[in-house]
Amino acid sequence: MKNNALQRNTIHYSEWNDKIAQYFFKPEKAGRTVYLYVTEELINSLGADNGVGCQEFIQTVKNATSINGICKKALGSMQNPKWRYQRQGYPPYIGYLALFVLAAGTEGDFSPNAYYPRLRELLGEKPTSGQYPDFDKMQTLWKDLEKWANVDKSGELGIFKVNITGKWVHVGIPIAQTLLTEKELKVLPIIFAEAGLETISLPSERHIASLLVKYGRSYLRTRTLQLLEETSEDNKLHQALIERIVDELCTWDGTTEFQSEGKTQKYGILRLCCKLDLIAKRASFTLRCTTKHDFPEDGLILNFNNEFYYCDEYGNGWSSSILKGKIFDASMLDWGRSYRMESTDNKWCFKLPNSKIRIFVEGRSMGLPGIVEIGQLPKGSPFYLAARQECCSFLERWGTSSCEGFEKLHILKGLPDGWYLFKATAAHSDEIINNEYPILSFSTGTRLYLEGGLRVDKGNWFFRFAPPKLVLQCSDGTAKLYCNGRLLEDSSGRGIYELPPDLPVDKNIKIEARKEDNIINNLSLLLLKDFPLITSIKTPNIDCFGFVKTNKSEHSPEVRGALVKGIDCPPFNFNTLLPIQGKQCVVFVGKEAGQVAIYPEESILIDWCPVWAIAKGRLFDRAIFCGTSLKECKPKPSICKDIIKLNLWKKILLDNHKRTLPPIGDIRLKKLWLEFQKGAKNV
Structure with missing residues (x-):
């Protein structure tokens, strides 16, 4: 009986190894960065079914080692033939790496001097300082884990990155796994929402850090805040923490849960856009929404100070200009304050973050007219700045010494009181201004990611006929991108690379960002012929x-x-697709004057084909195209003897009260709607 009880309460090293690996690397993590955040609570939960916990795990790992030491044993696990030659199953050294992460702890400071005593104490040894024997060789295991996750598995179980160098190279990797706790990860979306962060225009690392310190004091640990406040570019753990936060930000879709309020909202950002007339010395500022989500088909009705405004989808995550009959005049706002607009159903919330300085660039690259607000200062390319009066003297000093073509624009109309507009051909340095105004700091990191393409699953598997583009963002512009060892050319000039057309199918493709001979970032993908x-x-x-x-x-x-x-589809029936909800009133309009029917007051069994179905709403009406084809639905001049119907047809189309919103989607529908309105004026 004792032997049976002992057997039940024992987990062999290989079982611990696979339990830990399965917890971190799984299909739900496909395409997302994985961190081996191992804590005592996690180990206890993994061993709970077997009646064992963290102490048994540590003892099992110690028992698996020989007198040569735990690091040599960990390195030797790679020689397992099943792993060395076939690379089957999970890497056999994950259990050892988990122990090293466990030693990093979740409290105390991040000092490398504090790590080795904790590791020795965990192993039951005297907690002395100094490097643990052969610990410098553990980087081989971390790099092999990176290769297994990113190349062997193509990210289908998650992506793992080794990104600690310099004096932190040995202890920094296990410590980096513990930079954010599970609790901190859960509250990051709330901090992102309060700080007004999003990825359509990602701020610089320094600016992100300053915003997280400001808005995260109620949510983040003291040591996390202290590391965020570190401004030295040599602090590799600071860089690793920022990179982790950026990873989380890039995978955040804007959905935020407020458990205390019992609600979930989709968050987005309000961006200032401007049509600039330098000859007339006039600026016209408007607002647009940005979001990772698809906009509702009927657009969004937004509440701002108990006034209702409307926008619909423009493209690439941007909305049309916000309007209420006419375009919203954003110069009426104080840009130094933050503002919120919420949808009438409270499911959407868009925030204009407060800022003393706002950055603008030409909107052509984003498919937008005029100049558009962005989150990060571009390096070496034209930009505009809007700034409050108290910032101007510092800005002009920086602009004169660190920028090319910096000038103050003389704008007579269109700016809020106390705001001024500047223009520059290029910024070459942020040295004297990045501490005072982090929004004007350059990016210091390197990001490599995939954009577009048609994924087969959550991992980096794509159809050959629809491959992704490669995006490389490098702060100093010195990184080069390689595909299977072949140097790629940046024909776009914006860090967007095309994959070579002759790549093999059904084989791993290695993408590497290099500086000289050093690989600074990498990923892999798979192109499938079909499935x-x-x-x-x-x-x-x-x-x-x-x-x-x-x-x-x-x-x-x-x-x-x-x-x-198992079903025969019925023939298409137009009447089944009419935009009717319950007793909702819908007005049908035809292409000839007088062709109008109001449902449910009138029968929809009419002898003419409707072109527009106008769904009546509480605040706004919506024009929906329901014709057969654009060519056959052009307004047709005709004589109508029914004066009542004629006047009603004309009244609905002229829409003097600006209640009816134009059709969304295809620009041709909006042009057709304008043709109908023009025709109604001539009746």
Whole structure:
């Protein structure tokens, strides 16, 4: 009986290794950065089913080592034939790496001098300082883990990065895994939302750090805040922490849960946009929303100071200019304060962050007219600055010494009181201004990521006919990008690279960012020729009642993704797609004067084909195109003998009260709507 109890309360090293690996590397982490954040609580939970905990884990790892020491044993685990030659299963050294991370702890400081005593104490040794024997060789294991996750598995179980160099190279890697606790990770979206952060225009690392210190004091640990406040560029842990926060920011879709209030909101940013007329010395500032989410099909109605405004999707994460009958005049706001606009259903919230200085660039690269507000100062390219009066003398001193073509613009109309506009051909240094105004600091990091393409799954698997683009952002512009050892050319001039057309399919493709002979960032991807649709879709079959099917009948109706089986689709019926909700009033308008019907007051069984269905709302109405084709739906001059219908047709189209919102989506529909309004004026 004692032997059986002992057997139940024992987990071999290989079992611990796989339990830890499975916890961190799993399909849900595909394409996302993984950190081995190992704590005593985690180890206890992983061993709970077997009645063992953290102390048993430490003892098991110690028992697995020989007199040669734990580091030599960890290095020797790579020689396992199953791993060395076939690389099957999980890396056999993850258990050792987990122990090294456990020694980093979650409290105290990040000093490398404090790490080795903690490691020795964890192993039951005297907690003396000085490097642990052979600990400098553990970097081999970390780099092999990086290769396994990013190359062997193509990121399908998560991405792992080794990014600590310099004096932190040995202890920095395990310490870097503990930079953010699980609790801190959960509150980051709230901090991002309060700070007005988003990734469509990512701020510099220094500015992100300053915002997190300002808005994160109620959420982050003291040692996290202290590391964020570190301004030395030589502090590798500071850089690693910022990189981790940027990773989290880039994967955040804007959804924020407020448990205390019991609500979830989609957060976005309000950006200032401007049409500048330097001849007339006039600026026209408007507001647009940015979000990672798709805008609602009917656009957004936003509440601001109990006034209701409207915008719809423009493209690439941007909305149209916010309006209420006419374009919202953003110069009426004090840009030094923050403002919020919320949708009428409270599901959306957009924030204009407060700032004494705002950066603008030409909007052409984003497909927008005029100049557009961004979050980061561009290096070596033209930009504009809007600044409050108290910032101007410092700005002009910096602009004169560190910028090219810096000048103050004489704008007579369009700026808020006490604000001024500047223009520069290029900024070459941020040295004298980045501490005083972090928003004007350059980026110091290097980012490598994939953009676009058609993914097969959550990992870096793409169809060959729709590959992604490679984006390399390097602060000093010295990094070069290689694909399978081949140097790529930046034909865009903006750090956006095309994959070579002759790449192999169904094989790992290695992408490396290098500075001289050093690899500073890397990833891998897989291009697939095709895939069997039915077997690759992991979604279940759904029956006609919306329940998951358990029996496999070939003839019963079922849906699986876009596949429909066991049902004959009825012919298309226009009336089933009319935009009617309950007793909602809908006005149908035809292409000839007088062709108008109001549902449900009138029958929709009319002898003419409607072009527009205008859904009546509480605050605004929406024009929806419901015609057969644009060519056949042009307004047609005709004589109408029914004066009442004629006047109603004209009144609806002229829309003197500006209640009706134009159609969204295709610009041709908006032009057609304007043709109808022009035709109504001539009736």
